[in-house]
Amino acid sequence: MSEFRSVTLDNGLQVVAEVDNRGYSAAIGYFVRAGARDENDSQSGLSHFLEHMMFKGTATRSAADVNRELDELGGQSNAYTSEEQTVYYAAVLPKYQRRMVDLLSDMMRPRLDADEFATERGVILEEIAKYEDQPPFGAFERVMECCYGPRGLGRRVLGTTESITNMHVDTMRDYFSARYRPENMVLAASGNVDFDDLVEQAGEATAAWNDLPMPAEFASDNKDVLPEGVELNPRLSVPDATQAYRVTLSGGPSMAASDRYAMRLLASIIGDDGGSRLFWDLIDTGRAEIATLWPQEYSDTGALFSYLVCTPDQMDSNIRLMNEAIDLVVRDGVKQDELDQVINKTVAGVIMASERPSQRLFGLGSHWLCCREYLSTDELLDAYRRVDVAAIGDAARNYLCCEPTEVIASASDEPSLTT
Amino acid sequence: MLSTATPPVKTRKLANGMTVVWQQMPWLRTAAYTMWMPGGVSAEIMSVSSDFDPISRCGLASLTVEMVQRGAGPYNSRQLVAAEDNLGIDSNGSSSTSITGFSAAMPADSLVPAIGLLADLVRRPHLPIDQFDDAKMMLRQEMLANQDEPTQRLMRRLRERQYGVALGRSGVASPQSLETLTMDDVREFYTEHYHAGQSILSLAGNFDDAQVNDAIDAAFGDSKSGSWDGLPTPDPIDGHEHIELPSSQTHIGFAYDNIPYGHPEYFVMRAGIGILSDGMSSRLFDRVREKHGLCYSVFANTHSVPASTNREGKPIPAAGAVFGYAGTTPQRAQQTLDLTLHEIKHLCDDLEESELERWKVRIQSSLIMEQESANSRAGSLASDQFQLGRVMPTEELESIIEAITLEQIKTYYQSHTPESFRIVTIGPEPLAGGVLFDDSTNHAEGDNHE
Numbered sequence: 001m002s003e004f005r006s007v008t009l010d011n012g013l014q015v016v017a018e019v020d021n022r023g024y025s026a027a028i029g030y031f032v033r034a035g036a037r038d039e040n041d042s043q044s045g046l047s048h049f050l051e052h053m054m055f056k057g058t059a060t061r062s063a064a065d066v067n068r069e070l071d072e073l074g075g076q077s078n079a080y081t082s083e084e085q086t087v088y089y090a091a092v093l094p095k096y097q098r099r100m101v102d103l104l105s106d107m108m109r110p111r112l113d114a115d116e117f118a119t120e121r122g123v124i125l126e127e128i129a130k131y132e133d134q135p136p137f138g139a140f141e142r143v144m145e146c147c148y149g150p151r152g153l154g155r156r157v158l159g160t161t162e163s164i165t166n167m168h169v170d171t172m173r174d175y176f177s178a179r180y181r182p183e184n185m186v187l188a189a190s191g192n193v194d195f196d197d198l199v200e201q202a203g204e205a206t207a208a209w210n211d212l213p214m215p216a217e218f219a220s221d222n223k224d225v226l227p228e229g230v231e232l233n234p235r236l237s238v239p240d241a242t243q244a245y246r247v248t249l250s251g252g253p254s255m256a257a258s259d260r261y262a263m264r265l266l267a268s269i270i271g272d273d274g275g276s277r278l279f280w281d282l283i284d285t286g287r288a289e290i291a292t293l294w295p296q297e298y299s300d301t302g303a304l305f306s307y308l309v310c311t312p313d314q315m316d317s318n319i320r321l322m323n324e325a326i327d328l329v330v331r332d333g334v335k336q337d338e339l340d341q342v343i344n345k346t347v348a349g350v351i352m353a354s355e356r357p358s359q360r361l362f363g364l365g366s367h368w369l370c371c372r373e374y375l376s377t378d379e380l381l382d383a384y385r386r387v388d389v390a391a392i393g394d395a396a397r398n399y400l401c402c403e404p405t406e407v408i409a410s411a412s413d414e415p416s417l418t419t
Numbered sequence: 420m421l422s423t424a425t426p427p428v429k430t431r432k433l434a435n436g437m438t439v440v441w442q443q444m445p446w447l448r449t450a451a452y453t454m455w456m457p458g459g460v461s462a463e464i465m466s467v468s469s470d471f472d473p474i475s476r477c478g479l480a481s482l483t484v485e486m487v488q489r490g491a492g493p494y495n496s497r498q499l500v501a502a503e504d505n506l507g508i509d510s511n512g513s514s515s516t517s518i519t520g521f522s523a524a525m526p527a528d529s530l531v532p533a534i535g536l537l538a539d540l541v542r543r544p545h546l547p548i549d550q551f552d553d554a555k556m557m558l559r560q561e562m563l564a565n566q567d568e569p570t571q572r573l574m575r576r577l578r579e580r581q582y583g584v585a586l587g588r589s590g591v592a593s594p595q596s597l598e599t600l601t602m603d604d605v606r607e608f609y610t611e612h613y614h615a616g617q618s619i620l621s622l623a624g625n626f627d628d629a630q631v632n633d634a635i636d637a638a639f640g641d642s643k644s645g646s647w648d649g650l651p652t653p654d655p656i657d658g659h660e661h662i663e664l665p666s667s668q669t670h671i672g673f674a675y676d677n678i679p680y681g682h683p684e685y686f687v688m689r690a691g692i693g694i695l696s697d698g699m700s701s702r703l704f705d706r707v708r709e710k711h712g713l714c715y716s717v718f719a720n721t722h723s724v725p726a727s728t729n730r731e732g733k734p735i736p737a738a739g740a741v742f743g744y745a746g747t748t749p750q751r752a753q754q755t756l757d758l759t760l761h762e763i764k765h766l767c768d769d770l771e772e773s774e775l776e777r778w779k780v781r782i783q784s785s786l787i788m789e790q791e792s793a794n795s796r797a798g799s800l801a802s803d804q805f806q807l808g809r810v811m812p813t814e815e816l817e818s819i820i821e822a823i824t825l826e827q828i829k830t831y832y833q834s835h836t837p838e839s840f841r842i843v844t845i846g847p848e849p850l851a852g853g854v855l856f857d858d859s860t861n862h863a864e865g866d867n868h869e
Contacts (some may be wrong), residue, residue, distance in 0.1 A: 286556020
């Protein structure tokens with residue numbers, strides 16, 4: 001059985017682990033409360049840019065050293081940035097735990113060298129360009145901007161070409177000093193982990209982390225002006241697109257809300273990518289390439305996304321079918337056997353995912369950073385199994401009745417927006 | 420060496436030609452299977468009368484997979500999905516160049532019923548004609564989606580040029596095939612290629628050996644046999660091609676001939692590709708992305724197709740290639756291509772022991788971590804069995820990797836420096852084939868095809 005352990009170090013850093021010594025690997029990660037929603041206009045894209053710069057050298061390691069040592073420890077290591085957090089993680093053989101903790105902890109105090117910053121700016125601009133070429137051509141970012149406004153949760157994680165081009169390394173250094181403080185961070189581990197050693201080593205490696213100077217308070221944004229490079233037009237024109245892409249966004253449960261399990265199951269019943277109501281109505285019939293619905297939980301709020309991809313001429317009729325499927329659930333609820341089926345499927349998915357320590361790590365670290373709460377696999381399974389048709393009905397009435405924000409990306413002005 | 424000894428891989432062959440290969444992983448709560456039947460996308464055009472335009476059969480293998488899943492045995496398509504969901508079976512069907520495959524991962528207890536459901540799919544599909552148009556519409560959606568993905572378009576076209584239009588054939592439908600494919604084509608394809616002859620069923624995870632093998636005998640023991648007409652031989656299209664698109668990036672794909680999996684020098688060659696492209700300290704990542712900031716994605720990887728025997732009994736040798744990609748904004752695209760090809764051609768100039776050591780640790784780690792996933796283990800078992808005709812035990816693979824020396828890699832690449840590349844680009848402007856390409860016998864400039 002796995003065992004949950006947690007400790008708060010003297011400097012405020014939280015160390016948590018789900019230890020299961022039967023595992024073949026150990027997953028280790030730093031979870032940092034630094035995401036797009038923490039940025040102001042002049043910092044737009046910095047959480048993500050900074051994530052790249054954390055691999056670019058420390059006081060004692062060059063950029064090449066960092067990459068080389070990550071590879072020397074085998075396994076898989078990477079990082080990602082979201083609206084609310086930046087995560088650095090690695091899955092390694094247990095014998096490399098100490099070396100990986102040493103390396104990751106050192107990376108959390110980066111050099112932020114000006115020349116490396118200038119070179120990496122090119123990589124970030126390439127990353128932005130790469131996503132511009134891929135479906136749905138910025139429609140997810142645009143729907144967030146339209147729904148939440150261009151700031152806060154609506155701020156683009158990658159920033160804009162303009163914000164990155166104009167970014168100064170000192171702005172990054174200040175942002176780093178404000179966000180990468182021990183009280184904003186969690187060191188999480190899962191799998192075959194030596195927890196006592198982890199705590200001891202982390203205590204030594206991070207002892208001086210509070211010495212970071214606190215920068216002056218960041219300027220607040222002029223809400224009357226749109227950040228550079230941002231548009232709020234819900235129509236995205238993509239001249240060469242063959243398909244049309246529609247994204248909608250409305251409210252959903254937050255990361256701590258008790259109805260989040262019901263919402264996840266409800267979304268799965270309506271819009272999972274196989275066997276859901278939308279699947280049978282739109283995908284199985286070949287009417288659409290993608291027709292799906294999923295909740296996204298944030299620390300203080302939640303979102304419900306829908307995504308529809310089809311030929312432009314079928315968009316209007318598909319939107320009608322999609323809305324009908326949603327209305328039907330609001331009106332009539334779901335049947336017990338339908339709920340049982342989705343619970344069985346979800347529970348099996350959780351069990352399968354739980355076998356990889358690296359997959360357990362993300363849930364553990366994010367949830368602790370956000371809510372200071374631990375959920376074991378068994379508790380998670382129970383939470384799904386407890387959901388009944390009444391809870392699904394409540395979730396449907398609470399979250400599916402409002403008018404969502406809608407964005408369509410396509411070659412022409414057809415189809416028209418429904419709102 | 421592995422930290423824990425793994426249970427042995429076991430193999431047996433049914434009278435109808437199906438090879439069953441399995442490995443128990445008693446520490447897991449899950450199990451998985453992979454079933455491969457030879458004759459995938461390439462079978463759309465093998466042994467078909469030459470009156471057929473190959474384009475008119477594009478997507479037939481995918482269409483058959485799709486139709487097979489629309490009801491089988493006692494289940495209609497919805498009941499089939501419900502049965503799988505209720506057992507927690509996450510399944511998948513697809514076709515690739517040389518096989519049609521069905522795979523699934525699930526909680527351990529579901530494996531025996533899952534084998535029964537698999538037999539329903541493969542042996543007793545309804546192929547309901549009233550759903551044929553819907554299935555074709557699905558294929559059409561996939562074809563249109565492919566148009567909007569420049570990287571996928573690029574790599575499909577590159578594969579076609581590297582292996583030729585037969586072996587490099589894409590599994591995506593064409594506007595023409597969507598007009599011409601009929602339900603009879605699907606039935607015929609199903610009858611010809613869904614059989615036990617030369618098929619592979621691999622299983623990994625936590626299960627009872629005897630119980631699972633009994634279930635396999637019951638499900639497939641009396642399955643019909645059949646033959647496989649083998650794979651087409653490579654027939655590359657040399658030169659470069661540019662596809663114009665007003666995209667933000669220029670997408671660059673390159674390919675060159677390589678030795679296939681199973682070749683005595685395969686792992687020495689693969690170690691070189693690892694040094695070139697595996698990991699954040701690899702040559703391409705470090706020297707193209709990190710040092711120059713030229714791109715976000717750059718990589719090279721190996722690909723192999725197995726040896727086969729054609730209808731006349733003539734052996735068709737295995738084939739291999741290296742495929743690579745870099746995506747970058749147009750003004751930096753030429754420099755990116757030149758630098759990437761430079762690194763490939765000069766791999767053996769400055770090889771270091773530490774590069775090889777890192778690659779070895781990477782492989783060892785991934786072999787050990789594969790023990791955490793029944794699904795990936797089942798996939799590896801099937802792949803080895805198909806490509807090599809046997810499963811290489813993890814311990815054997817480890818000792819081969821361990822024994823590779825830097826000198827071997829240097830010697831190999833000195834005599835196998837890639838001399839000519841097939842290049843496809845998608846973007847606003849065509850590129851010259853790379854400075855290095857100019858040195859070779861092929862001339863680069865203006866060599867962009869339609």
